[in-house]
Amino acid sequence: MLILGIETSCDETSASVIIGDRGDEKVTLLSNVVASSLSLHAKTGGIIPETAAREQVRYIIPVIEKALEMAKYSKEQMDAIAVTVGPGLIGSLLVGVETAKVFSYVLKTPIIPVNHLFGHIYANWIKKGEDRKIEFPVIALVVSGGHTDLVLIKKHGNLQWLGGTRDDAAGEAFDKIGRLLSLPYPGGPQIEKMANGIINDKYNFPRPVINSKDFDFSFSGLKSAAAREIEKIGTNNLNENLIRNISYSLQEAIFDVLINKTMKAVQKYGAKSIALGGGVGANENLRSRFELEIRKSKFEINFHVPPKNLCTDNAAMIAAAAFFNYGEIPWKKVNANPQLYFD
Ligand code: KG4
Ligand code: ZN
Numbered sequence: 001m002l003i004l005g006i007e008t009s010c011d012e013t014s015a016s017v018i019i020g021d022r023g024d025e026k027v028t029l030l031s032n033v034v035a036s037s038l039s040l041h042a043k044t045g046g047i048i049p050e051t052a053a054r055e056q057v058r059y060i061i062p063v064i065e066k067a068l069e070m071a072k073y074s075k076e077q078m079d080a081i082a083v084t085v086g087p088g089l090i091g092s093l094l095v096g097v098e099t100a101k102v103f104s105y106v107l108k109t110p111i112i113p114v115n116h117l118f119g120h121i122y123a124n125w126i127k128k129g130e131d132r133k134i135e136f137p138v139i140a141l142v143v144s145g146g147h148t149d150l151v152l153i154k155k156h157g158n159l160q161w162l163g164g165t166r167d168d169a170a171g172e173a174f175d176k177i178g179r180l181l182s183l184p185y186p187g188g189p190q191i192e193k194m195a196n197g198i199i200n201d202k203y204n205f206p207r208p209v210i211n212s213k214d215f216d217f218s219f220s221g222l223k224s225a226a227a228r229e230i231e232k233i234g235t236n237n238l239n240e241n242l243i244r245n246i247s248y249s250l251q252e253a254i255f256d257v258l259i260n261k262t263m264k265a266v267q268k269y270g271a272k273s274i275a276l277g278g279g280v281g282a283n284e285n286l287r288s289r290f291e292l293e294i295r296k297s298k299f300e301i302n303f304h305v306p307p308k309n310l311c312t313d314n315a316a317m318i319a320a321a322a323f324f325n326y327g328e329i330p331w332k333k334v335n336a337n338p339q340l341y342f343d
Contacts, residue, residue: 003027004078004103005319006064008096009116010145011052012036013059014165014269015080016315017071017099019124019146023294025134026127027323031070032316034309035059042185044195046175053091067315078109079191082315082322085113087146088342100222101331111330114318117142117149118159119275122321123306123314125308134304139265143187143258144278145171150215150261151342152269156324161342162265163215164213170254171280173219173226177250180230181243203229210257215265217257226250255286259293266299266340275304281312 006014016032022063037055041047081101086093104111121140139162148171149164168176171188178187205225208218226246231329233242247287262274274294280286290303310317 001079003319005315006083006096007315007318009084011315013056014315015067018319026125027320031067033067049089056095082112082319083237084116086337090338097336104331112322112326118321119317123310123317124275124304137271138273139271140275142278143170143280148217165217167220173223192245194244195251198248201252202245205253279312282308
């Protein structure tokens with residue numbers, strides 16, 4: 001089955017072609033084109049929704065054409081069009097959804113509407129070099145700019161939300177503190193660069209709700225603690241050494257909570273695999289800390305994480321989630337839903 005994926009939930013405009021075969025454990029990626037308006041937002045320190053949507057209107061058709069060209073297939077050969085319907089920015093979502101509907105109407109190709117958060121999880125089901133099978137039950141951790149969620153997957157199509165952030169998402173905390181440290185937007189990758197090489201957790205920021213029995217997260221108190229520390233130092237007195245130490249301590253606090261809660265979920269549900277996804281999953285330190293933690297534990301589990309370019313927003317993950325989880329529906333019934341969450 002050939003699927004054209006379309007993703008426009010935030011500032012990226014992305015299209016991808018994948019092949020899914022029911023007998024296969026994973027889908028095959030033929031192309032994945034991502035255009036970003038990030039450089040425009042970097043100047044303003046955050047995403048301006050209208051700017052993002054206007055850029056997406058400009059990019060969407062060229063990006064789809066490029067994805068088809070790279071995959072060496074025509075739009076008429078697609079068996080289905082997978083599109084992100086939410087959550088996300090309404091103006092941005094509409095660009096992808098309405099484009100998909102027009103393609104569907106003209107080509108008579110069915111649409112598969114996809115939840116963006118399922119997409120982040122299913123980036124793990126795209127074939128890559130070593131291709132280990134992902135055994136169920138799976139505990140998935142989605143850590144992005146807007147979400148921090150733990151999900152239990154017993155089999156494809158059976159996703160159970162276990163918990164999520166009560167306030168800020170992990171990526172959001174990185175972005176906000178990054179701004180206070182005068183680092184370019186988005187803060188996450190910059191904080192990773194700054195933290196690299198530091199080994200002492202000098203600031204020992206709080207690890208909110210780390211000992212709670214549920215699978216919830218909360219990062220706003222931690223963000224405030226880091227902000228207070230920066231205020232105490234004074235923005236004018238910040239130097240590279242202080243920024244690097246704050247970055248490291250912030251990473252340590254956030255990653256301690258993410259790993260601790262994920263391992264608790266693994267234990268409670270007898271999971272055989274952990275699947276990490278979302279932009280924060282691109283962080284090398286988080287990836288290696290997970291691997292270390294699993295080695296130290298007595299659990300027989302495999303750790304899966306997509307390549308970095310498939311952790312951040314992309315259409316390939318949307319096509320992969322569509323293949324394993326959803327049915328096709330007529331274009332008239334497809335609508336963008338910015339508030340969409342796990343059911
Ligand atoms: O998944 P994503 O591309 O978009 C959303 O769906 O939100 O995630 C973007 C988030 C941003 O908050 C960004 O700072 C964070 O992912 N991020 C990182 C890294 N790369 C991106 N955070 C920590 N370390 C990174 N290397
Ligand atoms: Zn995302």
